[in-house]
Amino acid sequence: MTAEAAVAGGWIEDFRRASDEDAEIQAHGRYYSCAFLLDMEEHSYLVSMHAGKLEEILEDPGPLDERYQFVIRASAETWRNFAQDPPPPMYHGLFAASFRTDMSLEGDLLVLMQNLRCVVRQMELLRVTGVPV
Amino acid sequence: MAHLSPVTGRYVTIDVMGDECKVFFLENGQGQPLVCQHTAGCHNHQWRELLEDEEITKDYRVIAYDLVRHGKSDPPKNREWWKEEYRLTADYYTAFIVAFCDALELEDPIFMGSSFGGQVALQLALRHPDRFKAVIPVEAADYSPGFFLDWWQHPHANAAQVCASGVWDLMAPQSPDKDRWATWFYYTQGSEAFRGDLYFYSVDHDLRGRLEEIDGEKCPIVIMNAEYDYLTNPEEGQTTAEQIKGAEFIEMKAIGHFPMSENYPVFKEYLQQALQIIDGRAGAPVGGAQQGTQGREQQGEEDKGLLDRAKEKLT
Numbered sequence: 001m002t003a004e005a006a007v008a009g010g011w012i013e014d015f016r017r018a019s020d021e022d023a024e025i026q027a028h029g030r031y032y033s034c035a036f037l038l039d040m041e042e043h044s045y046l047v048s049m050h051a052g053k054l055e056e057i058l059e060d061p062g063p064l065d066e067r068y069q070f071v072i073r074a075s076a077e078t079w080r081n082f083a084q085d086p087p088p089p090m091y092h093g094l095f096a097a098s099f100r101t102d103m104s105l106e107g108d109l110l111v112l113m114q115n116l117r118c119v120v121r122q123m124e125l126l127r128v129t130g131v132p133v
Numbered sequence: 134m135a136h137l138s139p140v141t142g143r144y145v146t147i148d149v150m151g152d153e154c155k156v157f158f159l160e161n162g163q164g165q166p167l168v169c170q171h172t173a174g175c176h177n178h179q180w181r182e183l184l185e186d187e188e189i190t191k192d193y194r195v196i197a198y199d200l201v202r203h204g205k206s207d208p209p210k211n212r213e214w215w216k217e218e219y220r221l222t223a224d225y226y227t228a229f230i231v232a233f234c235d236a237l238e239l240e241d242p243i244f245m246g247s248s249f250g251g252q253v254a255l256q257l258a259l260r261h262p263d264r265f266k267a268v269i270p271v272e273a274a275d276y277s278p279g280f281f282l283d284w285w286q287h288p289h290a291n292a293a294q295v296c297a298s299g300v301w302d303l304m305a306p307q308s309p310d311k312d313r314w315a316t317w318f319y320y321t322q323g324s325e326a327f328r329g330d331l332y333f334y335s336v337d338h339d340l341r342g343r344l345e346e347i348d349g350e351k352c353p354i355v356i357m358n359a360e361y362d363y364l365t366n367p368e369e370g371q372t373t374a375e376q377i378k379g380a381e382f383i384e385m386k387a388i389g390h391f392p393m394s395e396n397y398p399v400f401k402e403y404l405q406q407a408l409q410i411i412d413g414r415a416g417a418p419v420g421g422a423q424q425g426t427q428g429r430e431q432q433g434e435e436d437k438g439l440l441d442r443a444k445e446k447l448t
Contacts, residue, residue, distance in 0.1 A: 087306060089366075093302020095303075
């Protein structure tokens with residue numbers, strides 16, 4: 001395992017724990033079931049949620065590995081700013097960063113909207129775990 | 134003994150372009166009327182802390198109404214509103230506010246609104262500069278495209294949560310959780326009005342190229358935009374102010390698009406600066422057209438001095 005992979009492996013576990021133990025997601029995520037890709041430029045992570053629990057995270061998935069419904073894509077620098085606590089203005093949320101930085105929301109946005117409350121909260125947990133880029 | 138708030142709520146029925154509107158408003162205080170407009174898809178509880186702030190209400194009669202179709206102000210009583218798509222226009226919105234102020238016989242009220250309330254404050258300064266002592270557009274700009282979206286009402290998603298979590302990061306992460314969540318809670322209640330409100334906010338409100346028609350010397354204007362507002366950021370607020378004769382601009386730090394609701398103590402400091410500027414202007418000469426360029430420059434210097442003095446006093 002490379003040092004880089006170890007860092008990412010540690011992040012995956014940290015993020016899984018933060019999400020599965022988060023009071024807000026567990027209180028409101030009974031129907032939070034979907035899969036999405038976090039594209040962080042240097043790496044990407046396919047996150048699969050089931051009933052509010054983090055089922056799996058695939059690092060740098062291959063082109064046909066698994067399906068997902070939407071993508072949150074941004075440069076590594078944007079994700080690093082997003083994960084600061086407190087984040088600088090315009091890096092403080094998915095909508096803010098999508099309107100004002102290079103972050104983009106792609107794919108089936110209806111699925112994002114159906115799960116918006118939990119996704120918004122889950123992305124804020126990156127300020128606890130940091131980002132693996 | 135009951136812990137009663139000094140804030141009282143009443144209804145007043147007004148005519149707005151033929152619509153019979155029974156309007157709910159909260160008020161407290163005495164003196165200079167300060168009329169407060171909530172943000173799109175929301176209601177007057179956003180002003181809850183201002184309404185109970187004795188330091189303000191000892192000198193100001195704070196009045197926060199629910200716009201028709203919001204909070205406890207029902208849709209027009211004399212129209213089959215359910216057969217139409219709701220789209221708020223600048224004509225209707227300004228007519229509502231003037232009719233409300235007329236009904237309460239408010240003399241020289243100061244109008245303050247945030248977001249789509251900030252945008253209508255600019256519209257009032259353009260259309261009715263004689264009816265208001267001053268306006269305080271909060272989170273305002275000449276134009277704010279991009280938010281008239283079908284997502285706010287999409288039948289395949291939970292509209293309450295889309296609206297509330299969709300505006301979540303209009304607030305600053307530094308604002309207290311309890312106040313951000315109270316604001317989130319309000320936003321779960323107004324999804325049917327939110328989209329139609331945003332027709333005004335992102336489409337019908339367009340003052341690009343028209344700001345020079347506003348006379349900020351006749352009707353003083355203090356625009357205040359917040360650092361974490363991604364829709365109308367401080368730079369856009371300042372650019373707007375610079376194009377309005379006699380307008381002032383204040384940047385609010387570490388706060389967002391719902392400042393009065395998400396972090397009132399921080400907002401209050403900036404509001405007091407704005408009110409001091411307006412107080413200072415009340416004694417200043419008006420009639421910019423007669424002053425000429427030099428007069429306006431002198432006025433601008435005086436205003437800058439007022440802003441500095443207000444800041445010094447408050448820090």
